[in-house]
Amino acid sequence: MESTNRSCLICGRIEPEGITLLGRRICSGCEKLLVDLPVEDPDYDRYLAKLKSLWPDLSEERDQS
Ligand SMILES: [Zn+2]
Secondary structure, rough: OOOHHHOOOOOOEOOOEEEEOOOOOEEEHHHHHEEEEEEOHHHHHHHHHHHHHHHHHHHHHHHHH
């Protein structure tokens, strides 16, 4: 059970270092990738779409206001 909690939600790997965002785990590698990724990068939209699909809370919050 604990292994699923610690696996990165983007790459699926279990990394010792990383951040926990809204109860989801993101490894340091993917976190750095997201932070460093320029907005004009085609991969940016892909990651963002993946994050939004995994975190419906994010879009719901915006809809409420
Ligand atoms: Zn990762």
